[in-house]
Every structure is written in structure tokens, then in C-alpha cells.
Amino acid sequence: MAKCMIPGAAIRGIFSAVPSRRFDNFEDASGFTAEEVRKVVGMAGVRSRRLAGESVCSSDLCLAAAESLLEKVGWERDSVDALIMVTQSPDYLLPSTACLLQAKLRLPTSCAAFDVGLGCSGYPYGLYLGALMISHGGIRRALVLHGETPARFADESDRSVSLLFGDAGSATALEVEPSESALPWAFVLHTDGTGYEDLIIPGGGFRERFPEDRRKHYVSMNGPNIFSFSIKRVPAVIQDTLALAGTTKEEVDYYILHQSNQFIMKHLAKKLGIPEEKMPLTLGDFGNTGGPSVPLTVTRAGLARPPDRPLSLLLVGYGVGLSWGSALVGLAPEAALGHVELENRD
Amino acid sequence: MTKDTDEILAWVADIFETPLEKIRPETKRDEIEAWDSLGILTLIARMDEDYHILLTDEEIQRLRSVGDIIDFLHRRDANPGP
Numbered sequence: 492m493a494k495c496m497i498p499g500a501a502i503r504g505i506f507s508a509v510p511s512r513r514f515d516n517f518e519d520a521s522g523f524t525a526e527e528v529r530k531v532v533g534m535a536g537v538r539s540r541r542l543a544g545e546s547v548c549s550s551d552l553c554l555a556a557a558e559s560l561l562e563k564v565g566w567e568r569d570s571v572d573a574l575i576m577v578t579q580s581p582d583y584l585l586p587s588t589a590c591l592l593q594a595k596l597r598l599p600t601s602c603a604a605f606d607v608g609l610g611c612s613g614y615p616y617g618l619y620l621g622a623l624m625i626s627h628g629g630i631r632r633a634l635v636l637h638g639e640t641p642a643r644f645a646d647e648s649d650r651s652v653s654l655l656f657g658d659a660g661s662a663t664a665l666e667v668e669p670s671e672s673a674l675p676w677a678f679v680l681h682t683d684g685t686g687y688e689d690l691i692i693p694g695g696g697f698r699e700r701f702p703e704d705r706r707k708h709y710v711s712m713n714g715p716n717i718f719s720f721s722i723k724r725v726p727a728v729i730q731d732t733l734a735l736a737g738t739t740k741e742e743v744d745y746y747i748l749h750q751s752n753q754f755i756m757k758h759l760a761k762k763l764g765i766p767e768e769k770m771p772l773t774l775g776d777f778g779n780t781g782g783p784s785v786p787l788t789v790t791r792a793g794l795a796r797p798p799d800r801p802l803s804l805l806l807v808g809y810g811v812g813l814s815w816g817s818a819l820v821g822l823a824p825e826a827a828l829g830h831v832e833l834e835n836r837d
Numbered sequence: 838m839t840k841d842t843d844e845i846l847a848w849v850a851d852i853f854e855t856p857l858e859k860i861r862p863e864t865k866r867d868e869i870e871a872w873d874s875l876g877i878l879t880l881i882a883r884m885d886e887d888y889h890i891l892l893t894d895e896e897i898q899r900l901r902s903v904g905d906i907i908d909f910l911h912r913r914d915a916n917p918g919p
Binding site: 754 | 875877882885886891892893894897
């Protein structure tokens with residue numbers, strides 16, 4: 492059972508990045524009647540989104556976030572021992588996007604760099620791997636990058652996804668935590684691959700390399716199944732994480748959930764008895780940006796941070812895979828949070 | 838406790854924001870305008886909230902009329918939520 496506590500790692504900073512191009516669902520959505528847009532926005536909660544366009548990749552967004560983050564935390568490039576890139580929208584099928592980013596960030600060749608192929612659930616998994624590597628010894632500083640461009644793989648004529656997705660990247664700086672009084676982080680990570688078809692891009696991989704049907708290159712989503720999955724799995728993983736950490740629902744400062752859909756998130760908040768102010772929503776301005784919506788929400792939700800103790804954050808990712816996981820972590824008062832915009836190139 | 842059929846009819850009318858007189862057991866899914874892809878999400882949410890039932894994909898597919906919902910709830914002998 493993938494449940495564990497990991498001591499000895501700290502978040503030094505989290506930066507997010509979005510494209511500068513803003514798409515207003517009310518003003519810019521063609522091919523939909525005003526009533527259709529009103530209905531979809533009313534449920535999903537996405538008023539506007541940031542779009543990467545054809546020339547910006549998730550790696551570009553992560554690069555922008557990581558550059559600003561490294562500058563802010565003052566890390567020498569040579570001091571970074573590991574880079575983990577979590578994405579389902581890589582630049583290429585091969586090589587790993589992490590290798591490109593190691594070079595673009597001018598990290599040393601002594602740096603371990605690899606991709607993790609997870610989407611909506613990716614942030615807790617990325618933090619788990621980074622924290623584990625640091626806790627095990629040898630790695631003192633790690634960058635966990637998580638970026639996705641879901642709007643680029645959404646078919647604009649598909650009403651189930653076209654008004655929902657936005658693009659974003661993020662970078663998180665993890666470092667050895669020397670203080671023994673810091674609480675270990677709690678992780679619970681799960682998978683149900685029987686639902687792999689509920690959120691899938693069927694074409695382009697090696698199962699179906701060059702499908703003639705163009706639609707197979709776009710994402711296909713079974714909304715009702717994803718919703719049922721979410722309301723079944725998310726409350727349980729949150730409760731399991733709290734139990735593992737030996738804490739209570741009330742002691743968590745914020746529940747930062749993957750920004751899937753406002754309707755789903757409000758239902759989850761109600762089901763869990765979590766006040767809405769403890770479960771911030773940022774998808775109104777950015778859309779569902781996949782797993783990076785978790786770090787994006789940490790940087791953009793205007794979290795109230797006490798000056799004298801770490802903020803207790805329960806970070807939850809769930810979706811494509813089907814895969815889900817949560818991480819209960821502390822965010823020290825001095826940890827840097829920031830957000831940048833990347834100019835579109837086309 | 839099995840829900841009374843009239844209560845379920847009122848519950849369905851509330852979910853799909855449709856006048857109760859238009860909701861009969863024989864009413865088909867495509868005769869209820871709001872029973873669309875978004876309406877299905879509301880139905881799933883209310884099943885969870887009010888009856889603590891998490892619908893499976895197969896169950897969602899099988900609900901094609903108001904009568905199907907009534908039969909489903911009667912079969913599950915669902916308990917109303919708090």
C-alpha cells in the first residue's frame with residue numbers, strides 16, 4: 492500500500508508560469524451560443540483561460556517558472572542535484588523533456604533528470620519522489636517541475652473539454668531540511684488503470700501510431716465517469732492522509748485540490764465538510780491546467796500565511812490514469828512563492 | 838427505507854429543474870431538456886448527496902428514463918441522506 496511518511500525535506504519555493512494570452516470564455520468562444528457558454532461556465536466555473544498556442548510547450552512554461560524560482564531562492568545552478576519533470580505533454584516522445592530542461596537551465600551534468608508520465612495526479616507524485624530522493628541522502632537540492640498544455644490537446648469542437656482547459660507550468664525547489672523538529676510529510680498514492688479510457692489521447696503513441704482519424708490525436712474525456720471517480724476516491728485519499736499523519740481535518744490550513752471543475756470541487760468540499768475558504772479555487776481565471784493547477788493554486792490563491800509557523804497544506808491530484816494521490820506538507824513562512832507570465836510567440 | 842415513488846418524481850423534477858407535471862415514470866431522458874451531459878453530473882452528485890450512492894458507469898448508462906431512476910432507487914432500497 493503506497494502510504495508513507497517522509498522526513499527531512501523542505502520546500503524552499505514554488506513558482507508558477509502561464510502564457511500571457513488570455514482567452515475569455517464569454518467574449519472569445521466562437522461556435523457556442525451565449526446560452527451554452529453560460530451553462531458550461533456556470534457548472535465548470537472557468538471564466539477565462541491562458542493558452543499556450545502552437546509554439547509554447549509545457550517545458551517552456553516550466554523553464555520560465557524555474558528560472559525565476561532559482562533566482563529568487565538564490566541557488567547556484569551547480570548545486571542542483573536532481574530535476575524531475577512531471578508531464579503528459581512532453582516536447583517529444585523521446586528524449587525525456589527533463590533532459591532538455593537540464594540543459595536549458597544550465598544545470599550540471601552531475602544532475603539526475605527524468606520525466607514522470609502523470610497528469611492530474613502529478614504534483615503529489617513529483618513531491619513524493621523529490622522528497623524521497625532527498626530523504627535517502629546524496630541529493631541535497633531537487634527541482635520538481637510540473638507543466639501541462641491541456642488546451643493544446645483539446646479539440647475545440649468537443650463541448651466536454653473545449654471551454655475547460657488552460658495551460659500552465661510550475662517549479663518547486665526542494666532541499667534537505669536540517670531541522671529535526673520539522674514534521675515529516677505524509678503521502679498516499681493510488682491507481683486504478685481500469686479507467687484508462689476515461690481520459691485518453693488514443694493516437695500518436697505506439698499502440699496506434701498514425702491514426703487516420705484526426706480526432707484520435709485529441710483528448711477524449713468521459714465526464715460522468717471522471718466525476719464518479721473523483722467523488723469516490725478524493726474524500727477517501729484525504730481521510731487516509733490525515734489518518735496517516737495523525738492529524739485532523741481542522742488542523743490543515745488549506746486543501747489545495749487539482750482544479751478539475753468547480754462543480755466537482757464544490758461537491759467534494761461539501762462532502763468532506765471543508766469550508767470553501769479552505770479549498771481555494773483558481774480555475775475561474777486559469778481553467779483546468781491539469782496537475783500544475785495544484786502549484787498554480789498555491790501561488791495564486793492568496794493564501795494567508797502565518798509568520799511564525801509552517802502552513803499546513805494538503806495537496807491532492809486526481810484524474811487521468813486513473814491515478815490519484817495526496818501529500819500533506821508544511822510550507823515554511825520564508826518559502827518563496829511567485830508567478831510569472833510567458834509571452835506567446837505566435 | 839424505500840423511497841416513495843412520488844418523492845422520487847419530485848426529486849427528479851428538482852434535479853432537472855423541470856415542472857413536476859412533466860415528470861412521469863414513462864418520461865424518457867431525451868424528453869427532459871436538462872437531462873444532458875451537465876444534467877448527468879447533477880444526477881450523480883445528488884445520488885451521492887441524498888442517497889449516498891456512487892453511480893457506476895454501467896448504472897449511468899442504464900438510466901434512460903425517469904422510471905429507470907425509480908426502479909434503480911427501489912432496487913437499491915436506498916436510505917435518504919441526513
